[in-house]
Amino acid sequence: MSPDPTAKRGCPGGDGLAGDRLSDLPDGLLHTIMSFLPAPHVVQTCVLSRRWRDLWRSTPCISIEEDDFLITSEAGSYLHEWEEKWRKLENFTTNLFMFHNNVASLDKFRICMDGRHASALRLRDMDRWLRRGIKYCPQVLEIIISRSCPPIPFPHMGASSCRLKRLHLDGLHLDNQFAELLCSGSPVLEDLELRWCSKSFQEFKSSTLKRLVIDCCDNLTGDLVVIMVPQMAYLRLRVTPGLYSNGISIYETASLVKASIHLLCLGKTFSLKHQRWILGNLCNVPNLELYGFQTMVCLLDMFLYILFYVASKHSHVFVKDELSILHE
Numbered sequence: 001m002s003p004d005p006t007a008k009r010g011c012p013g014g015d016g017l018a019g020d021r022l023s024d025l026p027d028g029l030l031h032t033i034m035s036f037l038p039a040p041h042v043v044q045t046c047v048l049s050r051r052w053r054d055l056w057r058s059t060p061c062i063s064i065e066e067d068d069f070l071i072t073s074e075a076g077s078y079l080h081e082w083e084e085k086w087r088k089l090e091n092f093t094t095n096l097f098m099f100h101n102n103v104a105s106l107d108k109f110r111i112c113m114d115g116r117h118a119s120a121l122r123l124r125d126m127d128r129w130l131r132r133g134i135k136y137c138p139q140v141l142e143i144i145i146s147r148s149c150p151p152i153p154f155p156h157m158g159a160s161s162c163r164l165k166r167l168h169l170d171g172l173h174l175d176n177q178f179a180e181l182l183c184s185g186s187p188v189l190e191d192l193e194l195r196w197c198s199k200s201f202q203e204f205k206s207s208t209l210k211r212l213v214i215d216c217c218d219n220l221t222g223d224l225v226v227i228m229v230p231q232m233a234y235l236r237l238r239v240t241p242g243l244y245s246n247g248i249s250i251y252e253t254a255s256l257v258k259a260s261i262h263l264l265c266l267g268k269t270f271s272l273k274h275q276r277w278i279l280g281n282l283c284n285v286p287n288l289e290l291y292g293f294q295t296m297v298c299l300l301d302m303f304l305y306i307l308f309y310v311a312s313k314h315s316h317v318f319v320k321d322e323l324s325i326l327h328e
Helices: 027-034 039-047 078-099 120-134 176-185 272-281 300-313
Strands: 061-065 108-114 140-146 166-170 172-174 191-195 203-205 211-215 225-228 234-239 248-251 258-263 287-291 316-320
Touching: 039 061, 039 078, 061 078, 078 120, 108 120, 120 140, 166 172, 176 203, 234 248, 248 272
Parallel strands: 061 108, 108 140, 140 166, 166 191, 191 211, 203 225, 211 234, 225 248, 234 258, 258 287, 287 316
Antiparallel strands: none
């Protein structure tokens, strides 16, 4: 539970800084201030006075970023610098979870790591930290593990997803359990952002999502990707044809207000059929941005329908790169 915002005010004339105006603020406001600080600075506030000694243990926001542990190596060796930074990071993170109030739920948990030089042991450490953070049932969960090989699997959340409203993942592997999490395991999830992840499931299904971003994610199954999110108001896709060779189908788009579709061709193109699928699914979207569509194929009646809809609804359709409209 979050601390009572009216509890535990500082007493004027106390020790150290306890009588200053900042220390006189209620815990809730001090925790809000702490949420803008890097995790090491949050913990360091404990030395200010008795008033601040235990505040960090109940902060509702935990943000662990590897860049907060910068080291200047006299030897000039990048690997040596990284090893020293990792030792500081590991020691800090282990102690942070050990002494943080494990009863309180979190408003936000964020962890940002560079997996470039991570050994199998360190990947296990990262996985352990992810699982510890998830146990706090955060409302906002952001996990960024860049350049990890192999990618770390996203942990099974179970009941810890009951409060989850925003989920941002970068560089993780997502399996069928993740698909089930979207479909039935996250009753209040509204915002999902996936970047540079790999996935081994076919369908994105959610009755609560309002915002969906899929950016440069690997489609390991090679199957048709199905998106069924009836409450979705915003959609952003950046995909390559090689990883989505069987196409993308988007269903139930009545609530969709804006869509941005980037086809990252990289020497290949989506088939005419798959381009038609995407456009046909999005023909009723008021604001549509298209990138990388080298050829757009529309049946004559569909083309006339789109023109009519654009004229009648004052829709905005933005198309970038070479584009021609053909009729079969």
